[in-house]
Amino acid sequence: MQNDIQNILFTEEQIQDKVKELGEQLSRDFEGRNPLVICVLKGAFIFMADLVKRMSIPLEIDFMAVSSYGQATKSSGVVKIIKDLDVPVEGRNVLVVEDIIDSGLTLSYLIDVLERRNALSVSVATLFDKPSGRSVELEPDYKGFTLPDAFIVGYGLDYAEKYRNLPYIGVLKPEVYTAQ
Ligand SMILES: O=P(O)(O)OC[C@H]1O[C@H](OP(=O)(O)OP(=O)(O)O)[C@H](O)[C@@H]1O
Numbered sequence: 001m002q003n004d005i006q007n008i009l010f011t012e013e014q015i016q017d018k019v020k021e022l023g024e025q026l027s028r029d030f031e032g033r034n035p036l037v038i039c040v041l042k043g044a045f046i047f048m049a050d051l052v053k054r055m056s057i058p059l060e061i062d063f064m065a066v067s068s069y070g071q072a073t074k075s076s077g078v079v080k081i082i083k084d085l086d087v088p089v090e091g092r093n094v095l096v097v098e099d100i101i102d103s104g105l106t107l108s109y110l111i112d113v114l115e116r117r118n119a120l121s122v123s124v125a126t127l128f129d130k131p132s133g134r135s136v137e138l139e140p141d142y143k144g145f146t147l148p149d150a151f152i153v154g155y156g157l158d159y160a161e162k163y164r165n166l167p168y169i170g171v172l173k174p175e176v177y178t179a180q
């Protein structure tokens with residue numbers, strides 16, 4: 001698995017420091033608002049778990065699974081809801097937790113769904129932002145790191161379902177995906 005990585009962009013320690021900082025900021029901003037924190041599966045599962053441990057306020061969690069990349073490194077443009085929320089969002093302060101914003105298609109679709117369901121507020125926290133990949137305009141409310149134009153894996157992020165369990169963020173060697 002490590003042999004497929006070209007270089008490490010963010011170490012485990014750098015990620016943990018950033019997650020702690022974000023958790024503290026979110027705790028201040030959502031104090032008294034009992035947010036519904038939504039994990040966008042699968043990619044955000046590790047970030048979500050680490051982040052909520054760093055939030056020291058009452059909150060609730062739920063999960064939504066969406067997918068648009070499949071076995072590719074470019075978005076198919078079609079966002080599919082594979083698993084929906086268990087609870088209604090009407091009247092709730094919602095915090096959507098994402099691992100990465102690339103084209104922006106996943107989040108713009110999700111924000112639209114949540115607003116149509118009458119959430120009181122919809123905020124977005126992403127650990128990684130890749131502005132060079134955008135095909136729709138979208139700015140996260142909270143972000144960890146800005147990325148260069150490269151396909152990254154690890155800390156929840158996959159290529160063809162692999163590498164999610166790497167504890168760091170690495171750039172995948174292009175020959176790994178061009179060889180397919
Ligand atoms: O801004 P975008 O171009 O839409 O890309 C970001 C989305 O793509 C990835 O999910 P993916 O569809 O690969 O599903 P996964 O989380 O199960 O890997 C990632 O976890 C984000 O949800």
Ligand SMILES: [Mg+2]
Binds near residue numbers: 043069070157158
């Ligand atoms: Mg993926």
